[in-house]
Amino acid sequence: MSRLATLIDEGNRPVVTAEFPSIDGGGLAAVEKAADELRPFVDAVNATDNPAAHAHASNTSIAIAMSQFGLEPIMQVVCRDKNRIAMQADIIGASLFGIQNIACLTGDDVTAGDEPEARRVFDLDSTQLVKVASGLAEGHYLSGRAIKQPPALFVGAVENPFAPPLDYRVMRALKKAEAGARFLQLQIGYYPERLENFVAGCVEHGVTRTTALIPTVVLTKSAKALSFMDESVPGISIPAEMIARVAGAGDKDAIAEESYQLTLELSRHALSLPGVSGIHLTDFRHDGSLERLVRDLRIGPAFAPDPVASASGTTSV
């Protein structure tokens, strides 16, 4: 079992996951530097798969490198760039290196990236991929071909409680849970009441019996960053009052502080919801705010060390 799976299972404290920065050049030293910054404060980190349809060092390579630097990876696999054969091969290949946490995503469309001319694949959708990845852990490929000594995968997915059709999002989460998703990282969102309804719906429909919900918050520094996400990131919408609140805070420092306070409030709210198992952090500030946030929230390995996991000597893969 991965460390993340153990922590979620035990449920003694909220888990903290984060997004690994995209790596292009700089060799493994670049990975090590980013890993060093995150390691003390998080339980596991997402190795992204060409986020926003921009090519970067691959999900498998980053996941493997991360684990070599003592950071537990959650390897994202998106359906946009590869067919079912290649995605299964990536998961099985990564598992040789001890990668166990797999997050299955549809993926932003190619038109969101800098190579909109690319062919989109979407041979499987994310729910189908959850089921296929779970099958790998059960000992067979999608074809049915057996895998001797299958990898112990911890398969999850993402869901967006903030995008229409709002009422249907719980059903989609349920479908993913039934397909085998053991955790759902939730999209960035600025509508606390939508998150509340979604989480309550998931509790009501039994999603949380099998599947951990992990909402996402973002650390930003400016109102411009919020406007950018609102306008340009697929599936993210931010209420105008929230942007105005940050924009109207005063000078640059005051705005940065107000942005931080907004993130802190959203985090506290998310963690207060029964059915939420942890939080996912995306850091666009890179100014030590991530550490400040986990300290203020008193979560994560640095500020709420888990006696059971550390006493039993559980280490990351």
Place this chain on the structure above:
Amino acid sequence: MPKLLPLLEHAVKKPVWDCRMCGQCVLHSTGMTCPMTCPKTLRNGPCGGVREDGHCEVKPEMRCIWVKAEERSHSPLNPHHWEEEFNELRPPVDNRLQGTSSWINLINGRDRRTPAGWDGAARERHSAVPGASMVEVDEPTTLPEGFHS
């Protein structure tokens, strides 16, 4: 007739549902909205990119087909079981069926055939189904042991 059927099916379904002839029609379980018109060809619900106004991430001028489908799945005009089927997990598309008639595939059950692993079972290492593990090769005798396994 079998040759004409795909043409006829396309002639009927294209104008109404913008049919893409995937050969495995699921229209009734998706509120009579064709999931193959989703730019990501998703068959199990909307992606996370749906815009605040319910329009498509990829084509802002178009309503997300899954927003439409979800609405229509509740339509009182549909038989009740269609609403339930909306939430079912639909299997991956069999890309070999592209361009064939889903009507024929429905009648002979071809559209419901899924890979063995989809239904959970690991196949025996040496499949009893002739050709099930066959790969296209010029000279099968030169393959190393275990190639088919």
